[in-house]
Amino acid sequence: MSTVELPTATVPREPKQGRGPLRLGRFVLPVYTWLVILYTVIPIVLMIVYSFNQAPSGRMTFQWLGFTTQWYQHVFQIPDLTNALVNSLIVAGSSSLISAIIGTPLAIALARYRYLGRNVTEGVIFTNIAAPSVVVGASLLSLFITLNLNRGLVTIIIAHVSFCIAFVAIVVRARIVGLDRSIEKAAYDLGATPWVAFQKVLLPLIMPGIIAGMLLAFAMSIDDFIITSFVAGQTLTFPLWVYGAVKVGIPPQVFVMGTLIFLIGVVLALVNVFMQRRRA
Amino acid sequence: MLPAVREGVPNEAEVAAADVHLRNVVKTYGGVVAVDDLTLEIPRGEFFSLLGPSGCGKTTTLGMIGGFETPTSGTIMLGDQDVSRVPPYKRDVNTVFQSYALFPHLDIFGNIAFGLKRKGMPKEQIASRVTEVLRLVDLPGYEKRKISELSGGQQQRIALARALVNEPRVLLLDEPLGALDLKLRKQMQAELKRIQQDVGITFLYVTHDQEEAMAMSDRLAVMNAGKIEQYGTPRDVYERPATRFVASFLGASNLIAGKVVSSGGAEFAEVVLAGGQTVRVPAERVTPGQVEISVGIRPEKLLLEPVSEPAAPGYNAITGQVILGTYLGVSHQYIVKGPADTELVVYVQNLGATAPTLGETVRLSWLPEHTFVV
């Protein structure tokens, strides 16, 4: 290298020096991110992989015995398990729907109005999320006993709605807060009564939030174990059944069902994101 | 100081024909008085501007006319109907919001047809009205476009179309051009004025931009701290500002303190300025009994002359020292230290005349009828 080239060589290096921390980020942050992703997906990947494992005894072992799709073909072979899954789907479906119906107006009230007790409502919602499930489950059980309610699907749904509302309300409220207030004013301005404005303008605009809230509620509900175990009575849901089966060995169908639930969840979340993009 | 003269205040017939009447309207938020005992008549079919600095209560006033806010006291009439407590969806008024507030989930047709659908208009009629209004705002054939595909200027036009298509009694516009860049803003000003003249609907236009208000309005009201300071045509308000606030908010003004020494009967009253020089002002602009006043002259009304030449007869003349000269291309701007060290601004059209030197004593003269009193 000649000395003449030196200045030209240093000139382009200067901006790179300025990007020092960025260059660190270019390697460290992606590696870090991928490690976190690995950490979170490994259990899921294991579940999916082992749903294709052979299990001659009908009980899952964590030894790889060869590929098979037979558990997918016979996924509904165990009637009790199928029944528990159906119960879980009924519970998750109805509690996410009910909590969306109850949580959305709550979110609108919190986002758009100032009223007596608004701060209290807000506090209750956060307490609801923060409260330990054991406490909630135990207290709901004593409530149901006091009210002399027979424990079963209905009490499970009541219990699940009570913790799902908070999630729906928070997700939907975030969506409403992000909306320009004048959009609702514009609807009134153009002759829409409050109900029509809600139906034709606010509801379609917050629908992605409501769906996201419902998905979250569905996910919370379908794998709740602690609260459910308090209020289920003789009824078994999918998590309760799996927990009971652990002592004697888990049938591979559990992995298949887990995989299917996961896939449905992913698909629904993707559809929601896609719809949101297309609208915007 | 309260305005002594209220030029351009509508007479009884005009009040009767007005579209919007605000009577002693007050709006308070907690302890904050946003609109303070405001009385205003907005004439039918006019382009009317509410002009004032940010925070003076313009949006609040518009909100009360639109029905989004309820007055704390006072009445709002649309024609002869008291609408003070009528909800917005029952008022024959439409608004163009500063943020446009278009419905992002509907296409352009859906946005513009929204109001007509609420009125239960038949489908074919809605379609033809939408086509028509899109032509009016110069976006023909845009029915099926999405809001997100439009530029800011186009969204502005759609917001206008969505309101106009309902043929409201009054159209409210809250700083609708605020978000546009200067060039587009100028273009839209002309466009809005043309559209208003085409459709003949009363426009109530809110802005803090005095040039915009002057350029577009048939009449305007200057607002400050929740009150109307002056009402009139742009010419009235510019030529004869009634208060110090109006004089300084609408263009530049020179104000010199003085004392009225004679007024009785004559066409002109004599005023001795601080520092001893005497000028004449039209007698009708001095409220009888008023002694301590300020005399105002617009910078472009002043002639800057060498003291060696004789003063033109009939002109007011004072002397002062040039302390600053700025070349602006189309004009020169001079700062002249006048009576009692008041700094006066003078615009001199660039006709190629020899410029006065700094420190030179010059004469400023102007026609007495160009003098206003605040």
Ligand SMILES: Nc1ncnc2c1ncn2[C@@H]1O[C@H](COP(=O)(O)OP(=O)(O)O)[C@@H](O)[C@H]1O
């Ligand atoms: N909802 C509100 N709550 C409290 N104060 C308000 C509210 N709306 C407006 N104000 C106050 O009223 C005054 C006038 O506001 P606004 O009408 O928005 O002024 P402008 O549109 O002229 O800028 C301001 O001082 C503002 O802070």
Ligand SMILES: [Mg+2]
């Ligand atoms: Mg405003």
